[in-house]
Amino acid sequence: MAMALSAYRSLMRSARIAFQGDGPILAAAQVQIRNEFRQRASLDPSDESVPAAIQHAEQVAKVLRENVVQGKKIEEGQDRYKLRIHEHTERGDNESIKTAGSGSGGCGCR
């Protein structure tokens, strides 16, 4: 139960980070999170679907926090958006691209 509560909290926090300043979307996300947890609230803690559900919740929290960014149109009529990249946003490096071509197989660019 404590696990579920901590997942619930981290999911709610993630939603707040991901949809900061966007009232309707944030509210919708919170309703969705709430409903999903309520649906499973009566499950027995020993039920085998519980760990999987908690893991799912944690993964959703991670994606929301790290892989969702908000975009705001800079100017009407133009397709340019300003993205709000925040401290939690995942920033990958391109290390894997350098190694991909070496050896056999891979992308086939050699």
Add this chain to the structure above:
Amino acid sequence: MFRSAVLRSASAARAALRPAVAAQRTAFAAAPRASLMPKIQSFQAVRMYSAGGALNKEEVEGRIVSLLQGFDKVNDIANIKGAAHFANDLGLDSLDTVEVVMAIEEEFSIEIPDKDADAIHSVEHAVEYILKQPDAN
């Protein structure tokens, strides 16, 4: 030689300046105080957010109570009191409690670590915790 001359002229200049500054200071202290007073008082009537003092218990409790009043899961608004327990008195379950604690975080602009958040089960606890946080405002 040069240095001592500079020093001498500097100290002479300072001596000459001092009476003037002192006179100005006493004049400032004596005359305009009466006329300044009402202005200062009206200025303080504006609430300053920058350097507020510590939160007091009544204010914290009041803000938490009004936050709970806006929370639709509470069974009866009349039950919201300083000593109310989230689950036993207000009929909130553990998921609701998590949400209340998060709303309290937002209200006082702090982040409550999980282990502390799990320990907050009543208005009283919450007030106590907020009062212990130097960053809460």
